Amino acid sequence: MILNILGIDLGSTQTCAIIAQKDEDGLKIIGFSKSKTNGVKKGAITNIELASKSIEEAVRSAEMMSGVHYDKVVVSISGAYTKSVDSIGVVNIPNHEIGIKEIHRAVSTAKHTANLPSGYEIIHVLPYNFKVNDLEHVDDPLGMSGNRLEVSTHIVISQESHIKNLKKAVELADLRVDNIVLSGYASAIACLDDSEKELGVVLIDMGGAICDMVVHTGNSIRYNDCLQIGSINITQDLSMALHTPLKEAEKIKLNYAALSQQPNTLIQIPSMGDERKVNEVSLDIISNVIYARAEETLMILAKILSDNRYANAIGGGVVLTGGMTKLAGIDELAPATFDNRSVRLATARKDLITGFSEIFNDPENTCAIGLCLYGAGYFTPYELDSNEKLRYKGEIENFNRQIKQDIVLQKDAESEIKSDFFDENLQENDTIAIQEQLDFKEPKEKKPSVFSNIWHKIMNQF
Structure with missing residues (x-):
């Protein structure tokens, strides 16, 4: 079964749309496009119509490139207006064997017992620890025996109005949202390897206007936060310091890596208010x-981490991704800022998904690739998604296997019906044929002719 997944990362500065196709051979990117974002500031939608046009433009170009229509739409939500709470769910196991239904009950119980603030909706319910009877730190309780199942969960929530505005913007672009995913979570899916998750790692997606941060340990996210500073602040700083228009400051920022190779060069930039006037500025x-x-x-991010108990217990270091990590020299600045922790500048993993190399090599695309991976089943072992539906590893394969079984059963039923119909017709035809044979073999009673009657009368006279 082929599944086409559309991932939409609605950022504050640009919108990225990626179409990935999942089949028996794996997941492959077949469509990609970016558009300038309008109507979004600091991760929040400020103009639904403009945001919708940005989405529509990116999706239309991605569709033209792929040549296919999407089956599932997965959209990112910024961490700027999200919070998180922890909750525990405990259920009884009457039949003493833990299955998917029992895990679903336990996670749902944790959701219902969570203390959620008013005006917030759930985006993810992420289990990070299971306990079966007295056995703690169970990675996967499926198939285990026990009479009591306890689950500890990390619940990501966002303002109800923010979620509704995001859905309206997407629906106005003639799309239907299947899942909403925290942008930092999507980036973690795309970037982190199993060793980093096991040891515990901090992932920071440094975007255009905000920096999304998640702490991932073991099977799940344990902490998520956001810093409302991004690369657009560098553009604004350059515009004010050099007294040049924002668009010129953006060009300087994007070309800084190339400019840094020529340290003694004077750069000519137009003046703000009168672009005909040119000023010379040193590098x-x-x-x-x-x-x-x-x-x-980086110092503010490091301060946030130093005050967090989960971040202090990690052993996998810090992983940086996002467009801001393309700045020249940030790979040297970051390790000194994060207390000499190991720091890795990351792009999407190439072993999970295939496609165009230029898409993978750009850290700006990490979140959108993670959204496609989420839609294809690459998420935590168990979770309740934004629709409060239980998602689990292997669900797509099980779904495809069930479809194949249903098709086989349907074909068998159709064959059985046809066979019964054929047997009935054959039996009916055999009955008719036998009857005809009996009728043919049975001697028919002949009526006497006129000559025989006359001869019979003559003989009776003697």
Whole structure:
């Protein structure tokens, strides 16, 4: 069964749409496009119509590239307006064997017993620990025997109005949202390997206007947060420091890696308000502005982590992704800022999904690729999604296997019906044939002719 998944990352500065196709050979990217985002500020939709047009433009181009229509739409939600709570669910196991239904009951119980603030909706219910009877730290309780199942969950929630605005923007682009995924969670799915998850790792997606942060340990996310600073702040700093329009400041920022190779060059930039007037600026001034903002951003992130008990217990280091990580020199600045922890600049893993190399090599696309992976079944072993439906590893394969079984059963039933119909017709035809043979073999009673009657009368006279 072929499944086409559309992942939409609605960022504050740009919208990324990726179409991936899942079949028996795996997952492959077949469509990709980006568009400038309008109507979104600091991760929140401020103009539904403009945001919808940004989505529509990116999706239309991705569809043209792929040549196929999507079956499932997965959309990211910014961590700027999300919170999280922890909750525990305990259920009894009457038949003493734990199956999918029992796990679903336990996770649902944790959801219902959670203390959620008013005006918030659930995006994810992520189990991070199971306990069967007195056995703790169970990775997967499926198939185990016991009479009591306890689950500890991390619940990600967002403002109800924010979710509704996001859905309206997507639906206005003539799309239907199948799942909403926390952007930091999607990036973690795309970037992190099994060793990092097992040891515990901090992933930070440094985007255009915000930095999404998640702490991933074991099977699940344990902490999520957001810093409302991004690469757009560097653009604004350059515009003010150099007294040049924002679009020119953006060009300087994007070309900084190439400019840094020529340290003694004077750069000519147009003046704000009168672009015909050109000023000459040294690269040192540009470097100082970019360096100051990048260092400040990393220091604030490091302070947030130092105050977090989950981040202090990790052993896998810090993984940075997102468009801001493309700044020249950030790979050298980050390790010193994060207390000499191991720091890795990451892009999407190539062993999970195939496609165009230029898409994988760009850290801006990490979240959108993670959304496609989520739609294809690459998520935590168990979770309740944004529709409060239980998702679990292997569900798509089980679904496909069930479909194949249903098709085989349907074909067998049709064959049996045809066979019964054929047997009935054959039996009826045999009955008719036998009757005809009996009728043919049975001597027919002949009526006497006129000559025989006359001869019979003559003989009776003698």
